[in-house]
Amino acid sequence: MVRTRGDLPPAAAPTTHQAQLFGLFRVVRDGSPLGDPAWGRASARTLLKWFLLNPGQRFRPTELSEVLWPGCTRSPANRLHVTQHALRHALEPELPSRRPSTFIRSDADGRSWFDPGDRWWTDVDEVARLAKAARAAQDGGDTAAAITCYERMLAHYSRGFLPEDLYEDAFTPFRTAHDLAHSETLRRLLRLYRGTGQRYEALNCAMGILDRDPYSEEAVVSVVEVQVEQGCVTAAISELERFVRTVERDLGTPPSRELLTLQERVRHAR
Template identity: 35%
Template sequence: MTSAETEFPGPEWARPRGREQGATYRAYLFGPFRVFKGTEALGQRRHRREKALLLLKWFLLNPGKPVSMDQLIDIGWQDTAPEKAASGFHVGMHCLRRMLEPDLRPGQESSFIHRSGTSFYRFEPGEGWWSDAHDVERLFEQARAGDAHGDARRACFYYSRVAAYTVRRFLEDEESQQRWLAPYRRQYEGLCSQALIRLIQIHSARGELDEALEYAYEKLRLDPYNELAVGTIIEAHLQLGRPDDALRQLSLFLSSVERDLGAVAGRGLLALRERLTAAPPLASAGG
């Protein structure tokens, strides 16, 4: 066994979904927000639990990070009078503790939510928790490790699982919480974007045309002005002997960049257009 192989985790990472299936608590932040304890869905959308779920979202995105009561109030009660905001916060925190651990006795400490001083809190999920947001980070680090060791197979294995999260938008039903969620959304969308780019690059370099095209089209769906993706698609048309389709796709892309962004595409695509327009027409497939 090589030293590169020994740096990868054990059998649990051969089956990435094993962690999800074995967790007591499972939280999903891609798509609509959902939390399960076993098979039970927690915090159904009752009005009194809305704030408890908001607190849980913040904790899941910041595990182990101390936060003050005032900071949490600024997220969930920013439009509420100060005296009512503090009362609402304590109600929401009590509801969250009970939601996660219904059998807590009065005065008993939560297993997950810890208070320090008079107004600081932190969330310690422990081994019994799994979230797709944390899963993206772990998978991406595994992909980068494979990349760094020149192991394209492992890198693509993990990058493809990160890219799979692009199907659902991060916390897609939280439009009213755009301000505080914005940096987290950028972070996770950035990881997925980087994964797609590396998948396109690795599969293109390996001559794996179908895979490169699959991820190029997915990247173009998320970012209609991505030059790497459109360049990959155009080169694929050329390899398949379809120069007319390549030129048509390139012309549409260059026009949309100029029309929608008021910009000019990069030199690589412009040089590709010159190459295509200057090339003599190819013989038909039959010839």
């Protein structure tokens, strides 16, 4: 069954920890959400987000401090130690004080990294898995499976990537990558809907693309063609003329030959 809202997996999933980075950040441990009191400090939440996005990558204390307190000129060593301690306690509250963390590791050079092992599920990893499965399905000619994967990806993307950290520069590269992937997923899904004759779904998908990119010729062509197929020729002409005016006004670009040909064809469809 498709989880249309990008929900976390059920507690029966074969992991002990699940994290949601699309939508408001949320962590579930052994089936129970970690509330604000469990974190001890906000920097522990930020550090976990960074670790989950960079599993296995080793970071020097100065690098982690720049993520947590960008531009801070004071020595961050003690603050970082306290933050890491708070994170260890939040993730494994039963861990004895001198026992090493299962997830937060360090080496002789003082670098730290996050080792999720096989105990973590994240929606970011799930999206990557779905993208790989969708491409494999397309390559194998299984259009229905590809559509299902892309729809599940959109359910995650629609929640927004870490909206509570919209102005955190450390997460900007990840946000940009997911925004690009979101747009590409919409385009791929639009082509699949059109190829399988799913007019309503194609129309909604094309409108979603135009919400993100009002200058997408591919999307407006799909909108117009679906409207013509549905017999809404007047609406199709209006949509096409509006798009041509917008592109000419905002971009100073004349309509392409393809658009002019479509415009003529639609007018003759009356």
